[in-house]
Amino acid sequence: MVVLSMDVCKRPRIIISAAVTIDGRIATKAGDSKISSDIDMVRLHKLRASIDAILVGRNTMMHDDPLLTVRYTTGKNPIRIILDPCGEIPSNSQILTTSSAVPTILVLTNNASVKDQRRLADFNVKIIHTGTERINLKWLVTELFEKYNIKTVLVEGGGRTNWSFIKEDIFDEIILTVSPHIAGDGINLIHGDGFAQIHEGPSLHLKSAQTQGDEIVLHYTRHTTPHSDDELNCHKI
Ligand SMILES: NC(=O)c1ccc[n+]([C@@H]2O[C@H](COP(=O)([O-])OP(=O)(O)OC[C@H]3O[C@@H](n4cnc5c(N)ncnc54)[C@H](OP(=O)(O)O)[C@@H]3O)[C@@H](O)[C@H]2O)c1
Numbered sequence: 703m704v705v706l707s708m709d710v711c712k713r714p715r716i717i718i719s720a721a722v723t724i725d726g727r728i729a730t731k732a733g734d735s736k737i738s739s740d741i742d743m744v745r746l747h748k749l750r751a752s753i754d755a756i757l758v759g760r761n762t763m764m765h766d767d768p769l770l771t772v773r774y775t776t777g778k779n780p781i782r783i784i785l786d787p788c789g790e791i792p793s794n795s796q797i798l799t800t801s802s803a804v805p806t807i808l809v810l811t812n813n814a815s816v817k818d819q820r821r822l823a824d825f826n827v828k829i830i831h832t833g834t835e836r837i838n839l840k841w842l843v844t845e846l847f848e849k850y851n852i853k854t855v856l857v858e859g860g861g862r863t864n865w866s867f868i869k870e871d872i873f874d875e876i877i878l879t880v881s882p883h884i885a886g887d888g889i890n891l892i893h894g895d896g897f898a899q900i901h902e903g904p905s906l907h908l909k910s911a912q913t914q915g916d917e918i919v920l921h922y923t924r925h926t927t928p929h930s931d932d933e934l935n936c937h938k939i
Contacts, residue, residue, distance in 0.1 A: 713843040714855045717875040718864055719749065720891055727885035728861055733765045735860075735889075737881045741914055744774045749877070751777025753854040755807075755846065759785045759863030769796045770858070771804055781805040781852065785837055785863060789814030789822055802826045807850070809842060811835055839870050861893025868892055868904065875923050876906065882916040 720728050721738035729735035738746075750756060751772045758768065763784050770782045782797060782804060789810045791798060797806060806827045810819065812835050822829060830845065832838060846852040857867055867873045878891070897903040906922035913919075 727888035789818035865894025
């Protein structure tokens with residue numbers, strides 16, 4: 703039996719996933735993020751079918767109007783989680799119009815207006831109110847684990863959301879598809895203040911590197927990531 707000490711909190715295993723150009727962008731400056739191949743979409747959708755939840759930030763939801771479902775293969779749709787501090791998700795978005803069929807969680811802060819909260823209450827979505835002006839990701843992931851029984855989360859960007867998880871040191875793996883394109887200026891894979899010194903950021907272990915046509919899929923893990931499924935359910939945060 704595993705005995706947990708008081709300073710150990712439970713949270714899901716968190717995997718950051720993205721397709722990047724060879725210069726490390728996940729989108730051009732105009733917001734075009736169609737970077738990877740159809741083969742990679744099959745790989746990504748198999749990964750989606752294997753996890754409990756998929757999470758994206760507000761800008762990705764607004765720019766891409768994603769479905770965040772499993773379509774390139776067969777399998778169960780993960781729960782969709784949208785960081786939407788102001789409750790801006792459009793009523794005609796693909797996420798809301800499919801919310802009766804695909805489980806969906808919206809994460810709102812005090813910045814969401816009462817009008818938007820009422821509008822969103824008409825949809826078949828769970829709403830997590832953080833009660834604050836910024837989303838506290840450490841609190842959120844513990845809530846997802848303990849109240850929603852979510853054991854694995856795939857963070858699918860965008861760059862600011864990825865940076866938030868890196869900055870807060872709440873991630874376990876990064877899976878990147880490097881595609882043979884160049885964007886120049888654009889959205890970085892990790893888009894934020896960054897670290898002043900390399901040693902201040904996390905250092906990772908390359909678990910695998912697989913070529914896929916002209917692409918390469920890189921799978922990095924934390925040096926400290928435990929390997930048994932039981933251990934993966936418990937992380938110090
Ligand atoms: N190639 C790929 O694999 C891939 C994957 C996903 C997305 N993308 C691209 O990435 C671009 C969007 O990326 P982005 O960096 O602009 O935005 P983003 O990460 O999608 O969304 C960032 C926004 O989420 C909200 N947010 C609230 N609390 C947050 C928290 N604690 N942590 C993080 N975010 C929080 C913030 O909204 P407020 O500012 O309103 O507070 C923040 O500005 C799009 O062009 C999309 O196409 C590419």
